[in-house]
Amino acid sequence: MQPNRLKQLTDTWALLSYYQRFEGLVALVLTFLVGLIIVIALFRLTMGVMTDLVFNALNPLDHAVFQTVFGEIMTLLIALEFNHTLQYMVARKQSVVQTSVVLLIALLALSRKFILLDLKAVSPAQLLALAGATLALGLTYWLIRSSHGAGDA
Numbered sequence: 001m002q003p004n005r006l007k008q009l010t011d012t013w014a015l016l017s018y019y020q021r022f023e024g025l026v027a028l029v030l031t032f033l034v035g036l037i038i039v040i041a042l043f044r045l046t047m048g049v050m051t052d053l054v055f056n057a058l059n060p061l062d063h064a065v066f067q068t069v070f071g072e073i074m075t076l077l078i079a080l081e082f083n084h085t086l087q088y089m090v091a092r093k094q095s096v097v098q099t100s101v102v103l104l105i106a107l108l109a110l111s112r113k114f115i116l117l118d119l120k121a122v123s124p125a126q127l128l129a130l131a132g133a134t135l136a137l138g139l140t141y142w143l144i145r146s147s148h149g150a151g152d153a
Helices: 003-013 018-054 063-090 099-116 124-148
Strands: none
Touching: 018 063, 063 099, 099 124
């Protein structure tokens, strides 16, 4: 955190209600925990990929390997977006998590699901349900963004 942002946080701390302070502390702890999880997951992913590449156990052209590695990368991106959202709460730029951000994270999670999906093992009904969920989330996100303007999320 930048020194001027820290000073701004300490200056506004006295003006906050007890619940706002509690909310800020919870968001700060969650930010730290999610950040720790991201660092550990990134380290494990990096070590796993590098080790497998060195020992030629990882073939990036193998579809299953590509899906697994890319799925782990998508998981890290989802965690980063979630952590970014929590930082807004810590910095008091917004008091609650915005619906558009939650929808965006859900769309990222569905994108990850589509990447990891084994089309030979999934039924048409499951695929249709995932497509419907994606369409519903996308439409809801679009409606929220268009009603609030482009600069909210």
